[in-house]
Amino acid sequence: MISLGIEGTAEKTGVGIVDSDGNILAMAGKQLYPEKGGIHPREAAEHHAKWIPQLISQAMEEAGLNYKDIGFISFSQGPGLGPALRTVATSARTLALSLNIPIVGVNHCIAHVEIGKLDTAAKNPVTLYVSGGNSQVIAYESGRYRIFGETLDIAIGNCLDHFGRETGLGHPGGPVVEKLAKKGSYIDLPYVVKGMDFSFSGLLSAALRAYKNGEKIEDISYSLQETAFAMLVEVTERALAHTEKDEVLLCGGVSANNRLREMMQVMAEEHYAKFYMPDMKYSGDNGAMIAWLGQLMYKAYGPLAIENTEIIQRFRTDEVDAPWVYNRKD
Numbered sequence: 001m002i003s004l005g006i007e008g009t010a011e012k013t014g015v016g017i018v019d020s021d022g023n024i025l026a027m028a029g030k031q032l033y034p035e036k037g038g039i040h041p042r043e044a045a046e047h048h049a050k051w052i053p054q055l056i057s058q059a060m061e062e063a064g065l066n067y068k069d070i071g072f073i074s075f076s077q078g079p080g081l082g083p084a085l086r087t088v089a090t091s092a093r094t095l096a097l098s099l100n101i102p103i104v105g106v107n108h109c110i111a112h113v114e115i116g117k118l119d120t121a122a123k124n125p126v127t128l129y130v131s132g133g134n135s136q137v138i139a140y141e142s143g144r145y146r147i148f149g150e151t152l153d154i155a156i157g158n159c160l161d162h163f164g165r166e167t168g169l170g171h172p173g174g175p176v177v178e179k180l181a182k183k184g185s186y187i188d189l190p191y192v193v194k195g196m197d198f199s200f201s202g203l204l205s206a207a208l209r210a211y212k213n214g215e216k217i218e219d220i221s222y223s224l225q226e227t228a229f230a231m232l233v234e235v236t237e238r239a240l241a242h243t244e245k246d247e248v249l250l251c252g253g254v255s256a257n258n259r260l261r262e263m264m265q266v267m268a269e270e271h272y273a274k275f276y277m278p279d280m281k282y283s284g285d286n287g288a289m290i291a292w293l294g295q296l297m298y299k300a301y302g303p304l305a306i307e308n309t310e311i312i313q314r315f316r317t318d319e320v321d322a323p324w325v326y327n328r329k330d
C-alpha cells in the first residue's frame with residue numbers, strides 16, 4: 001500500500017509519497033521565510049494552508065500516480081506549533097475522507113529517526129536530532145524511542161537563529177554563524193549540561209551580551225558553536241556509553257553544520273561506533289519521513305479512528321510504543 005504523508009509542524013510544509021518497502025516515490029516541500037522576527041504560528045498555518053494542495057498535486061505528478069493508487073494518508077500529529085499542526089491534520093482528514101482511505105497520525109521526532117535509518121545503514125543508533133524547534137538525544141530501549149537528553153529551554157537552531165536576528169546577521173542564523181566561526185577564536189561562554197539535559201538560553205544571553213560589549217562577531221560565533229556543540233556531543237556520548245550501542249545518527253536542519261558533523265564523527269570513532277547522516281533532503285522536515293513512519297505504524301497498528309486524529313502539540317517521543325523496530329525485514 002502506498003502512503004502519502006503530510007508534514008508541517010513548523011516553518012516548512014511538505015508532502016511525500018512512500019511505498020511499503022520504503023521506496024520514496026516523490027517529495028515536495030515549501031518553506032516559510034518570515035520577513036522579520038521568528039516564525040509566527042498563525043503565519044505558518046496560513047503558509048501551509050496555501051501550499052499543501054499544490055504540494056499534493058506536485059508529489060502525485062512526480063510519482064506518476066492516480067489518487068486511487070494511494071492506500072492511506074499519514075500526517076504529523078505533533079509536536080509542533082498548534083495552528084500549523086491543525087492545518088496539516090485538517091488537510092489529512094479531508095484527503096482521507098474524500099478518497100475514503102485510512103489515516104495514520106505520527107510523531108514528528110520519531111519520523112526523523114526512521115527516515116534516517118531508511119536512508120543510511122543505521123539499524124539501532126543513538127540519534128542526535130537538532131533543528132530549529134527540537135534538540136533531543138534519542139535511542140530505542142525497551143519497546144520505545146526514549147529521550148536520553150533534551151533541551152531544558154530553547155532548541156539549538158532557535159538559539160543560533162535568535163542570535164542571528166539580534167545581531168543583524170539575518171534568518172536563519174545557523175549557516176551565517178558557521179561561516180563567521182571559521183575566522184574566530186575562543187572567548188568564554190557558559191557551558192550548561194544538567195544531568196543528561198542541556199540548556200541554551202543562558203548561552204544565548206551571554207553571546208548577545210558579548211556582542212553588546214563589542215566582542216568580535218567572529219569570536220562569538222566560533223565560541224557559540226564550540227560551546228553549544230560540545231554540550232550536544234557530550235550528552236550523545238554519554239547516551240552511547242550507557243546504551244552500549246554502536247551507531248550514531250545525526251539529523252535535523254542543524255546537522256548541515258560541518259563543525260557539528262566533525263565533532264560527532266570524532267566522538268563516534270572514539271567509541272568504535274559508526275557515524276551516519278541521512279542525505280540533507282531527508283534530514284530537515286519533509287513529507288517522506290511522515291509517509292514512511294506512517295507505513296511502519298500502519299503495519300503495527302492499522303488505521304487511526306478519525307476521532308483520534310486531533311493534534312498532540314506536546315507529543316513526546318517516548319509516548320509511542322514502537323513494536324516495528326525489530327519487526328523490520330533486515
Ligand code: ATP
Pocket residue numbers: 009010011012130131132133134156157158160161172173174175178252253254255256257258283284285
Ligand atoms: P523542526 O520542526 O524539526 O524543529 P525546523 O523547522 O527548525 O524543524 P529544519 O530545517 O530541520 O527546520 O532546521 C532549521 C534550523 O537549522 C534553523 O534553526 C537553521 O538555523 C539551522 N541550520 C541550517 N543550516 C545550518 C548550519 N549550517 N549550521 C547550523 N545550523 C543550521
Ligand code: FE2
Pocket residue numbers: 108112131134252284285
Ligand atoms: Fe523536524
